[in-house]
Amino acid sequence: MNLLLLKMKESWWWNNLGLSKNLDFARDRLVECFMCAVGLAFELEYKSFRKWITRVVNLILIIDDVYDVYDSLEELKHFTDAIEKWDIRETDKLLECMKICFQVLYNRTCEIAYEIEEENGWNQVLLHLQKVIYVKHYWWRQSGTIKPTHRPLKSTLAMVSSFTSLILTHAFFSTTHDEGIKNMADFLHKNEDLVYNISLILRLLNDLGTFARGNAASSILCYMREVHSSEEIARKHIKGKIDNAWKKINEKRFTQVPEISSFINITTNIARVGHSLYQDGDGFGDQE
Numbered sequence: 001m002n003l004l005l006l007k008m009k010e011s012w013w014w015n016n017l018g019l020s021k022n023l024d025f026a027r028d029r030l031v032e033c034f035m036c037a038v039g040l041a042f043e044l045e046y047k048s049f050r051k052w053i054t055r056v057v058n059l060i061l062i063i064d065d066v067y068d069v070y071d072s073l074e075e076l077k078h079f080t081d082a083i084e085k086w087d088i089r090e091t092d093k094l095l096e097c098m099k100i101c102f103q104v105l106y107n108r109t110c111e112i113a114y115e116i117e118e119e120n121g122w123n124q125v126l127l128h129l130q131k132v133i134y135v136k137h138y139w140w141r142q143s144g145t146i147k148p149t150h151r152p153l154k155s156t157l158a159m160v161s162s163f164t165s166l167i168l169t170h171a172f173f174s175t176t177h178d179e180g181i182k183n184m185a186d187f188l189h190k191n192e193d194l195v196y197n198i199s200l201i202l203r204l205l206n207d208l209g210t211f212a213r214g215n216a217a218s219s220i221l222c223y224m225r226e227v228h229s230s231e232e233i234a235r236k237h238i239k240g241k242i243d244n245a246w247k248k249i250n251e252k253r254f255t256q257v258p259e260i261s262s263f264i265n266i267t268t269n270i271a272r273v274g275h276s277l278y279q280d281g282d283g284f285g286d287q288e
Contacts, residue, residue: 209278
């Protein structure tokens with residue numbers, strides 16, 4: 001019953017935003033985002049984390065759709081500038097749909113930062129959330145400068161790190177306390193390999209599951225072009241990279257301090273959720 005009430009509450013929150021009504025081209029993935037959040041952390045004590053992740057990922061997906069739809073228009077530059085400057089006054093130049101998107105992103109990010117500070121005792125959370133959104137914005141900007149099918153494999157793999165970092169930043173602040181670890185930047189610097197390999201697995205699994213659609217940059221296609229291989233050989237190569245990434249993740253997991261064990265579990269679950277979503281195709285994007 002509590003789970004049902006939570007779903008109803010999130011549905012009410014989503015409908016109240018009016019995004020699905022004003023942006024009819026955007027994906028509505030509230031249920032999928034919630035189920036992924038449950039996969040990351042199902043324990044009762046992480047209900048706030050699940051709420052935050054559900055909301056922020058759904059918003060990011062919608063903004064991705066805005067970039068897809070308006071990729072060749074001048075208005076998109078103003079939208080990108082507004083995100084980069086993080087200034088609500090920049091919305092005057094935006095199309096109505098972009099204005100709504102930015103206002104919702106701005107308000108919800110500030111809201112989540114405040115809630116995290118209240119619950120976990122952190123300070124300046126908003127500054128860190130802005131940084132990961134800025135990194136995501138960088139890849140939004142880059143996505144319009146290079147044709148997807150002409151990106152080198154290394155560049156294509158790097159793009160997913162921004163999305164994973166967005167989830168990890170929320171997970172970090174949601175599962176640790178200010179008195180436990182003072183410097184998040186120091187932690188991320190020491191654990192770059194962990195973040196990268198989680199990102200790598202998620203991206204490669206997504207490519208394996210969605211390659212048939214052929215409408216986005218893909219590590220499979222990049223590898224096929226680089227070495228002139230068949231799809232079968234490319235898939236085998238990608239699966240080998242996933243196996244190697246898991247070995248590195250497992251090595252890193254057992255060298256962490258107890259204070260961040262919950263965060264490490266959630267981090268690892270990102271890759272596990274990826275396997276669940278894409279083992280038989282596109283389990284996230286295909287609503288059938």
